[in-house]
Amino acid sequence: MATSYPDTSFFDLHTTGLGYLNRIREVKPRKGEAFLACDIAALNGPSDAPEYRRFDVKVAGSEAQHLVRRCEEAVNAERKVLIGFRLGDMWTDIFTYSKGKRAGELGVSLKARLLFVSWIKVDGKLVYKAAPNLPRPSEREETSPVTPNTAATQDSPATDGGASEGEAVDGQAPALAESS
Structure with missing residues (x-):
C-alpha cells in the first residue's frame, strides 16, 4: 500500500559569509x-x-x-584555507566540557549544514570559484542577453572541458598540494 504525504513547504534561513576551514572529519554516530x-x-x-x-x-x-574533501590535505598541513560559504538549518547545541580547564562547565556550539562553497583560497591564492548561476537557455531568450564575466576565468582552462558546478582556477583543482 502506497503512503501519500501532503505537500510540505519550508521556510529557508541561510547564512552566507567567509571563514577558515578547520577540523575536517568523518563522523560515525552510534545511530544513523x-x-x-x-x-x-x-x-x-x-x-x-x-x-x-x-x-x-x-x-x-x-x-x-x-x-571540502579536496581541502583536507591543505587543512591537515595547517595551511590557511579560506572559503566563501552558505549555511542552512542553523541550531545551537548545549554540551558539557569533559576535559581541559573548563571540564564540567556548560558550552554552546553553533551547528548548521554547509550547503554551498562559492570559492576557496589556500594561503591567499584563489584555487576555486563556483561558476556563475546563469539562467537556463529558455529564460535567457526572455531577458536581455547575458554576457558571462570572463575576468575570473581568463587564462584559466577548465580541467575537464568545462565545469558545470564550478571552475578550477589557474587550471588546478581546489586545494591541491602546492609548495609555498
Missing part, C-alpha cells in the same frame, strides 16, 4: 549513517579587527562534500 563534518571559523565585524564565530557543520550535498 556516517557523514562529513568540519568547523568553519567565520569572520565577523570590522575588517581591521574581525572576530570569529565558530560553526560546527555537517557538509551537505555532493559538490560541497567533494570540495
Whole structure:
C-alpha cells in the first residue's frame, strides 16, 4: 500500500559569509549513517579587527562534500584555507566540557549544514570559484542577453572541458598540494 504525504513547504534561513576551514572529519554516530563534518571559523565585524564565530557543520550535498574533501590535505598541513560559504538549518547545541580547564562547565556550539562553497583560497591564492548561476537557455531568450564575466576565468582552462558546478582556477583543482 502506497503512503501519500501532503505537500510540505519550508521556510529557508541561510547564512552566507567567509571563514577558515578547520577540523575536517568523518563522523560515525552510534545511530544513523556516517557523514562529513568540519568547523568553519567565520569572520565577523570590522575588517581591521574581525572576530570569529565558530560553526560546527555537517557538509551537505555532493559538490560541497567533494570540495571540502579536496581541502583536507591543505587543512591537515595547517595551511590557511579560506572559503566563501552558505549555511542552512542553523541550531545551537548545549554540551558539557569533559576535559581541559573548563571540564564540567556548560558550552554552546553553533551547528548548521554547509550547503554551498562559492570559492576557496589556500594561503591567499584563489584555487576555486563556483561558476556563475546563469539562467537556463529558455529564460535567457526572455531577458536581455547575458554576457558571462570572463575576468575570473581568463587564462584559466577548465580541467575537464568545462565545469558545470564550478571552475578550477589557474587550471588546478581546489586545494591541491602546492609548495609555498
